[in-house]
Amino acid sequence: KRLEPDADYIKENMDKMNKFVNFMRDYVFARSVIPIGIIVIAIGIYASTIYGDRKDYPRCEATVTDSELLSGSYDSEDNTDSRVYRNYIKYTVDGQEYEGSIDSGDNMKIGSTVTVDYNPDDPTDVGAWTGLWLPILLISLGAEAIIAGCVSIVIVHKRVKGDGSF
Numbered sequence: 001k002r003l004e005p006d007a008d009y010i011k012e013n014m015d016k017m018n019k020f021v022n023f024m025r026d027y028v029f030a031r032s033v034i035p036i037g038i039i040v041i042a043i044g045i046y047a048s049t050i051y052g053d054r055k056d057y058p059r060c061e062a063t064v065t066d067s068e069l070l071s072g073s074y075d076s077e078d079n080t081d082s083r084v085y086r087n088y089i090k091y092t093v094d095g096q097e098y099e100g101s102i103d104s105g106d107n108m109k110i111g112s113t114v115t116v117d118y119n120p121d122d123p124t125d126v127g128a129w130t131g132l133w134l135p136i137l138l139i140s141l142g143a144e145a146i147i148a149g150c151v152s153i154v155i156v157h158k159r160v161k162g163d164g165s166f
Contacts (some may be wrong), residue, residue, distance in 0.1 A: 024037070026156045029149065030151075033150075033152070036142065036146070037141075037142040037146035040145060041138070041143065043142075044140075044141075048132060051134065054117050058120055059118075060092065061112075062091035062113065062114050062115075062116045063088060063090050063091070064087050064110055065088045065099070066069065066087075066088040067107050067108055071084050084103055085107045086102075087102050087103075087105065087106070088103055089101065089114065093123040094119060096123070099107060101126075102114070102116060
C-alpha cells in the first residue's frame with residue numbers, strides 16, 4: 001500500500017516553504033548589504049594597521065628623479081583615470097643619500113619635491129604618508145552599510161507584520 005501525505009501535512013509544509021521564500025525575498029537587501037559592510041570594515045581595520053605603522057615614521061623632502069607609467073589608462077570619454085605611476089626619488093637621511101620609489105596616481109614632475117616618510121630602522125623603506133583617510137573612509141562606509149541593512153530589516157518587518165509592531 002502506498003502512503004500519501006494528507007492535505008493538512010501538505011498545507012502546513014507549503015506554508016513553511018512560502019514563509020521561507022518570502023523571508024529570502026523580503027530581506028535580500030539586508031542579507032547582501034550587512035555582510036558587505038562587515039567585510040569593508042574588516043578591510044578598513046586591516047588598512048589602518050598598515051597605515052598606522054607608518055604614522056610615526058620621520059619625514060623628509062625627496063626630489064623626483066624619474067617617473068614611469070606602471071599600469072592603467074585614461075578614458076577621455078567618461079573622464080576616468082586609472083593610471084598608476086612609479087616615481088623615483090632621492091632623499092637624504094642623517095647626511096646619507098638614498099634612492100627609492102613611491103607608487104602614486106600622480107605623474108610627478110622631474111625635479112619636484114615631495115614629502116616622504118621612512119623607516120628609521122631601514123631608511124630604504126620609504127613611502128608617501130597619506131594619512132588615515134582611507135581606513136576611516138572604509139570603516140565609515142562599512143558601518144553605513146550595516147546600518148542601512150538593519151534599517152531595511154526593521155522597515156520590511158513592519159511591512160510584513162502589517163501592524164507596525166515587533
